[in-house]
Amino acid sequence: MxxxxxxxxxxxxxxxxxxxxxxxxxxxxxxxxxxxxxxxFCEGMKDYTQIYVNGRMQPVLTLQNLKNFxxxxxESQFVRVHRSFVISLQHIETISRNEISIGKKIVPIxxxxxxxxxxxxxxxx
Numbered sequence: 001m002x003x004x005x006x007x008x009x010x011x012x013x014x015x016x017x018x019x020x021x022x023x024x025x026x027x028x029x030x031x032x033x034x035x036x037x038x039x040x041f042c043e044g045m046k047d048y049t050q051i052y053v054n055g056r057m058q059p060v061l062t063l064q065n066l067k068n069f070x071x072x073x074x075e076s077q078f079v080r081v082h083r084s085f086v087i088s089l090q091h092i093e094t095i096s097r098n099e100i101s102i103g104k105k106i107v108p109i110x111x112x113x114x115x116x117x118x119x120x121x122x123x124x125x
Contacts, residue, residue, distance in 0.1 A: 023072055025051065025062045032060055036077060040102050041087040042066060052105065054091070081117050082110035095121065 022035045034053055043050045043059070044066025050059040051069075062069065070078065070086045080086050085107045087100060094101040099108050109117060 025060055025069075026064075027060050027062050034060065036074065036088075037090070039073070039078075039088050040091040041085060041105070041107055042069060042073075042078075044084045044086075052103075054103075079117055079120055081113050082108050083112075085110075089120070089124075 021037065022033050025032050025034055034051065038054045040052045040054055042052070047063060047065050049062050049064055049066050049069045051062065052059045066084065066086060070080065073086065077090065078086050078088055081100060087102060087107055091102050092100055093103070097109075099106050101107075
């Protein structure tokens with residue numbers, strides 16, 4: 001009996017352990033597939049998150065707070081830099097003392113996130 005439960009659970013376990021290069025997001029009565037490589041940054045707005053996607057004019061708005069949404073993103077690619085912002089490391093153009101330039105947007109660096117962020121940047125320098 002115990003062997004049967006292992007067999008039944010194994011497909012679910014492999015599905016959750018599999019790394020994907022995309023995420024599905026519910027937005028405006030649709031489910032949108034977004035490639036992780038295309039996400040430039042995410043901005044939290046209370047219970048919503050705006051996802052800025054490369055090649056899209058408007059951000060994708062989802063009814064999910066930033067903490068919950070960012071937990072679905074790989075830590076190796078995305079970094080929390082502010083109470084309201086999670087950024088993609090690969091889309092950073094310039095970094096100054098207090099802000100990050102990504103595309104045409106400027107993202108602030110929060111004081112409580114500054115040390116961790118610059119330690120990560122140091123690893124790539």
